Amino acid sequence: MDFNLSDEQKAFREVVRRFADKELEPRAAEIDQTGAFPHDLRPKIAALNLYGILHPEAYGGVNAGYMAMTISQIELARSCPAIAMHIQDQSIVGYEINQYASEKQKQDWLVPIIKGEKLGFFAFTEPATGSDPNMLETRARSVEGGYVLNGVKRFITSGPIAQVGVVFAKDDSGDVSLFLVETDRPGFSAGQTYEKLGHRGATLSDIYMDNVSIPKENLLRDGNCFKELRSAMTLGKLCLSSQCVGIMQAALDEAMRYAQTRVQRGHPIWEFQHCHYLITEIATLLEAARLLTYQLAWQKDQGVDAIKQASITKLFASQAAVMATKHALQVHGSYGYLKEFKVERLFRDARGYELFEGVSEVQREILASRLAKEYGIPG
Numbered sequence: 001m002d003f004n005l006s007d008e009q010k011a012f013r014e015v016v017r018r019f020a021d022k023e024l025e026p027r028a029a030e031i032d033q034t035g036a037f038p039h040d041l042r043p044k045i046a047a048l049n050l051y052g053i054l055h056p057e058a059y060g061g062v063n064a065g066y067m068a069m070t071i072s073q074i075e076l077a078r079s080c081p082a083i084a085m086h087i088q089d090q091s092i093v094g095y096e097i098n099q100y101a102s103e104k105q106k107q108d109w110l111v112p113i114i115k116g117e118k119l120g121f122f123a124f125t126e127p128a129t130g131s132d133p134n135m136l137e138t139r140a141r142s143v144e145g146g147y148v149l150n151g152v153k154r155f156i157t158s159g160p161i162a163q164v165g166v167v168f169a170k171d172d173s174g175d176v177s178l179f180l181v182e183t184d185r186p187g188f189s190a191g192q193t194y195e196k197l198g199h200r201g202a203t204l205s206d207i208y209m210d211n212v213s214i215p216k217e218n219l220l221r222d223g224n225c226f227k228e229l230r231s232a233m234t235l236g237k238l239c240l241s242s243q244c245v246g247i248m249q250a251a252l253d254e255a256m257r258y259a260q261t262r263v264q265r266g267h268p269i270w271e272f273q274h275c276h277y278l279i280t281e282i283a284t285l286l287e288a289a290r291l292l293t294y295q296l297a298w299q300k301d302q303g304v305d306a307i308k309q310a311s312i313t314k315l316f317a318s319q320a321a322v323m324a325t326k327h328a329l330q331v332h333g334s335y336g337y338l339k340e341f342k343v344e345r346l347f348r349d350a351r352g353y354e355l356f357e358g359v360s361e362v363q364r365e366i367l368a369s370r371l372a373k374e375y376g377i378p379g
Contacts, residue, residue, distance in 0.1 A: 003294040009071060012064075016075040019048055024079035031082060031201035032345050035193070037161060038201065041083065046116030050076075051090050054235075055098055059106055060114040066235075066300035070242045070293055077246025078253075081349045082201030084246065088239035089157045089202070092232055093120030096166040096178065099228075100220035105180060109164050121165040123153040123181075123207060124229065130362075133168070133176055133226055138209065140169040140179060146215040147171075149181065152208055159205040160190040167209075168225060175223035179214060187212040198349035234306055236357040237314040241293045244317035244353050247346055248286040251321075251328035254343050255279050258332050269331070278327040285320040292316055308370040315363040318353035325350040 005013065023044055031038060045051060053069045055061025062068075069091065076084035090113055097110045097120070112118040129135040138151025149169055156165075164182050171177045181188065191206035221228060259270035259279060269275045292313040299306040325347040329336035336343045354360050372379050 001295070001298055003291065003298070005071070009067065012068060013071045013075060015048065016050070016072045017078075019044070020075050020079040024076065024083055028080040028082075029339075029342075029345065031080060032198075033200075035195065035200040035203075037082075037086065037158075037203050039161075042116035045083075045087065046114065049114070050087050051094070051116055052114040054091055055094050055110065055114055059098070059110050061094075066238060066297040067294070070238060070297040073239050073242035074246040074249065074290075074293075077243035078250045080201065081243050081247055082199045084239070084243045085157065085199055085202040088236065088243075089122060090120060091239070092122050092235055093164075093166055095235060096122070096220065096228075096232065097180070100178065101180065102217060105217070109180075118164065119158050119162040121156050121158045121162040121207070122232065123156050123159075123165050123167045125154050125156070127152060127154050133229060136168060136170050136176060138167070138169040140171050140177060142172050143213075146213060146217075147179065147219065149179065149209045149212045149214065152206060154206050155194070155204055156190075156207050157202055157204055159207045160193050160203050165207070166220065168229065171223065173223070176225040176229075177219060177223050178221040178225050178228060180218040180220055181209070181212060181214060185212050185214065196352075198345070198352050230307055233357055234300070234310040237310040238293070238296050238300060240353055240356055241289065241296065241313045241317040244321035244350070245286065245290050245293050247321050247350050248282065248289060248324040251325045251343060251346050251350075252279070252282045252286055254341075254346070255282060255328040255331040258335075262332075275331060278331050282324045282327050285324045289313075289317040289320045308367060311358075311363040311366040311370075314353075314357065315360055315367070318350075318360065321350040321353055 023041060027038065049062050050072055052061030053064050053072060056063050073084050094110055094113050097106060109118065113120055126137055128137060140147045140149050151169060162183060164180065167179045167181045168176055169179060187210040189208045194204045196204060256279060259275050260268050262269045296306055296309050296313045299309055325343065328343045329347050332341055332343055335341055338344060
């Protein structure tokens with residue numbers, strides 16, 4: 001396998017980088033401070049087809065593959081991880097609609113999501129579930145002509161601003177099925193937007209379904225959704241790992257810039273050995289995470305079952321991002337503790353990656369389960 005980017009991929013990276021430098025970097029601190037999603041960016045994101053990287057050309061996408069998705073997520077997260085996460089969320093919703101929805105539903109929802117005209121959400125997590133599908137409490141009761149949904153979903157990105165969602169719920173048989181739920185249906189509501197440590201521009205809330213009636217056509221997948229959930233989470237882990245790489249690249253950029261301009265005892269602090277240690281550690285963590293993430297993207301593009309690789313990559317990249325931003329903050333000394341310095345925001349944003357799409361402990365359990373199977377350990 002060759003992880004050197006092609007000329008086409010390099011050109012795409014440059015396009016996304018210019019967009020991030022022009023549109024995201026100048027506004028990232030404001031987005032972080034207000035916690036409001038900047039809707040005026042949606043047409044600009046759509047103009048670059050960043051909502052449609054993974055989706056078919058027939059619906060307005062470009063079907064460029066997972067390596068292209070990785071490249072874009074890295075570049076976006078260098079400037080504003082919250083916007084990268086927003087695009088990740090829309091991509092996963094679009095992926096589910098493209099996989100299972102009817103042609104009419106694809107025209108009604110996938111096409112406008114790719115165009116940035118409508119937003120979706122992905123709803124699995126519940127107050128009591130964590131990462132365990134067996135503990136889902138949301139129910140979809142079968143009635144004449146459709147279903148009635150009741151339940152609460154927790155920590156839903158884009159929950160307060162979306163027009164449609166893909167929702168996991170248990171059906172009458174107790175099996176987990178996947179449903180399309182429009183947010184303007186009676187009984188549907190979104191809770192207050194959560195105030196978060198980081199990623200403040202990626203709006204997050206609970207959603208509530210109180211006898212929400214949907215037609216039978218809104219059943220996207222009838223039962224056997226565990227495999228589908230794993231597939232969606234693998235895509236999510238790829239995007240999150242890519243964002244970690246972007247954050248680490250930004251941390252290295254900020255540390256190097258500061259180390260060359262900050263003068264102590266008549267010398268730039270770059271000349272001091274302790275500074276070398278911190279910055280070279282950032283660079284090492286960055287390149288290791290980048291290679292793991294590229295490998296995961298390559299496996300996805302090859303159609304490989306990448307569940308094990310996804311957990312390894314997400315586990316390492318998230319921990320590396322926390323350590324790299326900690327080192328970058330340390331290079332800045334007390335100034336790194338101030339909001340006016342970018343590393344302060346990077347440090348807060350990095351911490352979330354050890355929690356999203358399954359906490360680090362869950363990734364270790366997934367990996368341990370795979371290893372036990374490979375080594376013939378019963379369990």
